[in-house]
Amino acid sequence: MGLKFRILPWHVVLAKTLIHLICLSWALLVYYQATTDQLGGDPVEAVLHFTGIGAFNLLLISLCISPLAKLFRQAQFMSFRRLLGLYAFFYGFLHLGSFLLFELQLEWRLLLSEIIERPYITVGMAAWLILLAMTITSTKALQRKMGSHWQTLHNGIYLAAPLVALHYIWSVKSNILEPSLYILFVAVLLSLRKDKLLRALRRSQRSVRHRREHSG
Amino acid sequence: MLIKIARPGDCRENEVTDEDIFLNRRQLLKQMGFVGAGALLANSPGAAAINLFGDDNEKRFQTRDLEYTPGSESAEVLTPKAKVISHNNFYEFGTDKRDPKENAQEFKVNPWQVRIDGLVEEPMTLGYDDLFTRFELQERIYRLRCVEAWSMVIPWIGFELKSLLQQVKPLSSAKYVAFETLYDPEQMPGQRNPFVGGGIDYPYVEGLRLDEAMHSLTLLSVGLYGKTLPPQNGAPIRLVVPWKYGFKSIKSIVRIRLVESSPPTTWNLLAPNEYGFYANVNPQVDHPRWSQARERRITKGGLLSNNRIDTQLFNGYDEVASLYQGMDLRRQY
Numbered sequence: 001m002g003l004k005f006r007i008l009p010w011h012v013v014l015a016k017t018l019i020h021l022i023c024l025s026w027a028l029l030v031y032y033q034a035t036t037d038q039l040g041g042d043p044v045e046a047v048l049h050f051t052g053i054g055a056f057n058l059l060l061i062s063l064c065i066s067p068l069a070k071l072f073r074q075a076q077f078m079s080f081r082r083l084l085g086l087y088a089f090f091y092g093f094l095h096l097g098s099f100l101l102f103e104l105q106l107e108w109r110l111l112l113s114e115i116i117e118r119p120y121i122t123v124g125m126a127a128w129l130i131l132l133a134m135t136i137t138s139t140k141a142l143q144r145k146m147g148s149h150w151q152t153l154h155n156g157i158y159l160a161a162p163l164v165a166l167h168y169i170w171s172v173k174s175n176i177l178e179p180s181l182y183i184l185f186v187a188v189l190l191s192l193r194k195d196k197l198l199r200a201l202r203r204s205q206r207s208v209r210h211r212r213e214h215s216g
Numbered sequence: 217m218l219i220k221i222a223r224p225g226d227c228r229e230n231e232v233t234d235e236d237i238f239l240n241r242r243q244l245l246k247q248m249g250f251v252g253a254g255a256l257l258a259n260s261p262g263a264a265a266i267n268l269f270g271d272d273n274e275k276r277f278q279t280r281d282l283e284y285t286p287g288s289e290s291a292e293v294l295t296p297k298a299k300v301i302s303h304n305n306f307y308e309f310g311t312d313k314r315d316p317k318e319n320a321q322e323f324k325v326n327p328w329q330v331r332i333d334g335l336v337e338e339p340m341t342l343g344y345d346d347l348f349t350r351f352e353l354q355e356r357i358y359r360l361r362c363v364e365a366w367s368m369v370i371p372w373i374g375f376e377l378k379s380l381l382q383q384v385k386p387l388s389s390a391k392y393v394a395f396e397t398l399y400d401p402e403q404m405p406g407q408r409n410p411f412v413g414g415g416i417d418y419p420y421v422e423g424l425r426l427d428e429a430m431h432s433l434t435l436l437s438v439g440l441y442g443k444t445l446p447p448q449n450g451a452p453i454r455l456v457v458p459w460k461y462g463f464k465s466i467k468s469i470v471r472i473r474l475v476e477s478s479p480p481t482t483w484n485l486l487a488p489n490e491y492g493f494y495a496n497v498n499p500q501v502d503h504p505r506w507s508q509a510r511e512r513r514i515t516k517g518g519l520l521s522n523n524r525i526d527t528q529l530f531n532g533y534d535e536v537a538s539l540y541q542g543m544d545l546r547r548q549y
Contacts (some may be wrong), residue, residue, distance in 0.1 A: 035520035040314055042366055043304020043513060047519060098519075103512070110507070117506055167503045173309040173364070174486055175414035193285065 007076040010140050016083055023087045027054070027094060044102045047136055051098055053092035056164050056182065058084055059131075062163060063189045082138055085157075089131040096128055106178040122171035127163035158193065251473050260464070277321045277451070279443040282348065283467045284373045287355035293515045294357070295368035301513065304448045305362065307468055308404035309399065311414040316448035321490055323447035327459045330453060334473035337385035347438050351375035355442075356435055358458035358464070361497045363483075367511045369378055372456050373439035378430045386426065386474050393429040394479035395422045395455060401415075413430040416482060422466040423479035423493065424457065427539055436469075459530040463493045492549040496540070497531035501549050 030050050034043035062084035069077035104110050114121050134154055137143070143150045165186045169179035190197065220535025230479040279476045306316040327345040333339035342350065353373050361367045381393070399407060399419035428434065435456040438445060450467025457464050463483050473479075483491035490504050511521045528538050 031519070034519040037516070039518070041514055042512070043365070043519045045313070102519055103524075104520060110510075114507065117502075120505060173414070174307075174416060174521075175413075177411045209503040210542065 006072055011074060012079055015080065019080065019083055021088065023058070023090070027051070027091070028100070044098070048095065049099050049104065051091050051095035052168070055088050055095055056168065058091055059157075059161060059164060060182075060185060060189065062088055064155065065191070066190050085131075085136060086135060089135040092128055092131055096125075106142065120167050124167035125165045126163040127167060130160040130163075143199035153201075158197060159191060219257075224329060231234070249492065275321060277323065277447050278415065279439075279446055281437045281443055282353060282373050284439070284442075286354050287357050290309075290357040290369065292357070292369045293513075295370060296513050296516055298372055299514055300368060300440060301446050302361050302370075302447060305462065306414055306448055306450065307414045308406040308418065308468075309448065310406055310412050313347065317446075319405055322449035323451065325447065325452040328452050328470075330469055330472065332384050332472045334381065335387040335390035336474050337384070337387065340384050344452060348444075351379050355439065356437075356456070358433075358435070359531050360456075360458065360462055360528075361461055361511060361527065363461035363491070363495070363503060363508075363529075365506060365508060365530075366514055367525075367527075368514050371441055372435060372437040373438035373442070374435045374453075374456065374486035376432055377434045377436050377455070380472075381430060381437060382472075386500060390474035391426055391477050392477065392479055393424050393426060394471075394473040394475050395424075395466045395469055396420070396473075397460065397466055398468045398470045416486060420463055420466060420482045421479065422481050424464075425476070425478075425539075428457070428536075431536060432535060433536065440546055455466060459497055459533040459536045460544050461491075461497060463491070464495050478538075494545075494548050496527055496536075496545065496548070496549075498545055499527040500529070501546055 033039040034047045037043060039046040062081050065077050065081040069075060100111060115123055115125050134156060137153060165183045168182060172179055302317045304311045304316040309316040309319040328344040330342040354373060355371055355373050359367055359369055359370045397420040401408040436453055438453050440449060443471045453469050454467040455465045478493055481493055484493055492511040502508050509528055510524055513525050513529045515523060
């Protein structure tokens with residue numbers, strides 16, 4: 001299905017400006033309300049939920065980009081992917097930062113024991129580190145420099161997405177409807193990339209076998 | 217019966233924003249010239265969806281003043297009323313903390329009936345008016361520690377469960393007390409729709425050992441902050457057991473039954489490895505998924521108020537320790 005509509009450069013600029021505006025102003029608004037105690041009984045919880053769900057939403061939107069680009073045959077869509085991915089990490093950064101600052105109130109020892117002892121925090125942290133690595137290597141220059149390793153690293157998103165979903169469903173007390181819907185959505189997004197994922201998996205198995213055979 | 221009326225000069229609740237000021241704060245802000253960014257943001261759709269106060273003119277459940285014996289002064293800072301009545305776990309009205317206030321304003325509490333029966337000599341039914349007239353009402357300022365690791369300090373009004381139990385005269389075979397919340401799917405969206413109610417099997421049930429129920433700290437509450445309970449806090453009558461996690465303090469009670477063996481309790485049925493029958497506040501015994509060593513005390517102030525404190529064994533109510541002598545609190549959590 002091709003769109004008749006042609007995406008012009010100024011459309012891209014406009015859309016990117018909108019993404020910046022929405023992502024930044026929404027976060028600003030919520031932190032403003034939280035600091036001025038206008039965000040419900042427990043502003044800490046509210047901020048953690050907002051940034052967590054925000055990061056997950058952005059991550060999922062960024063994962064929709066390439067299927068949509070293919071569907072509508074609009075290569076320009078791809079130019080939004082990095083920006084949305086970076087904002088996903090930005091919200092994830094706010095999420096962990098708020099947890100550290102406002103929930104743990106900078107008790108570093110507690111952070112360490114929480115990461116080790118609480119499985120839902122362990123998987124959340126693992127996803128966060130994957131997104132961090134992707135964010136650091138997101139520049140064009142590093143992409144060129146890293147060659148094929150860059151793609152391997154950025155395939156990490158297909159691990160990070162289910163980890164985030166697990167983090168979410170593991171953290172709720174009993175109301176699993178919403179996290180279940182998110183898990184379903186992640187499954188759909190990953191299934192669209194079934195072939196790619198299987199190829200990557202076979203490649204990595206081959207290289208492991210290769211290494212083993214040559215290490216004897 | 218001695219009824220003392222709280223003196224208007226009492227300053228026990230001095231940490232609280234006066235209700236009139238609270239309701240007119242926007243006006244006040246404008247008068248002080250703080251329009252601009254704040255007002256613009258407050259009117260955006262995003263802000264409306266997450267705004268604690270919502271529309272100030274929305275139709276609200278009407279509470280009324282109570283006559284009661286004032287409690288002793290508390291050294292602790294009270295949780296402001298605005299937060300006590302807007303941050304609630306009452307899954308019958310939705311699982312988000314803001315849902316109960318949103319969805320419970322049309323809840324009907326009058327007429328109401330609480331049936332007290334089971335292993336008792338004289339079963340009894342209390343009607344709505346009985347809740348406020350049959351027992352001497354007193355104020356109790358208690359800490360409330362939620363199993364989710366946040367806490368509040370709330371001035372409850374009510375009477376000791378003990379005084380009710382003494383009237384129905386438990387038989388010697390009675391060892392436990394079972395409580396039940398109203399089951400009314402028409403009024404409670406969470407009971408109608410499992411997606412709203414968090415997948416809990418309703419009605420909500422709770423239980424105490426008889427000696428816990430007879431302890432003088434154990435309160436049946438019919439009000440808070442000088443007025444009858446709002447529905448989101450469990451109107452018209454709820455249990456308050458301050459040394460146990462909040463989920464033990466069952467809301468909107470319609471039945472109290474004395475029984476021989478340990479009664480089923482809702483959260484224990486849902487996740488037995490995470491929530492026990494006793495549910496005593498204990499910093500040494502973590503929830504399987506999070507630490508119980510510390511808690512976030514909800515008082516005034518936003519994100520930046522440094523309000524993390526150590527959790528105390530039995531929520532600081534050491535006088536109940538003798539109830540659990542010889543028990544392994546790690547195993548019987």
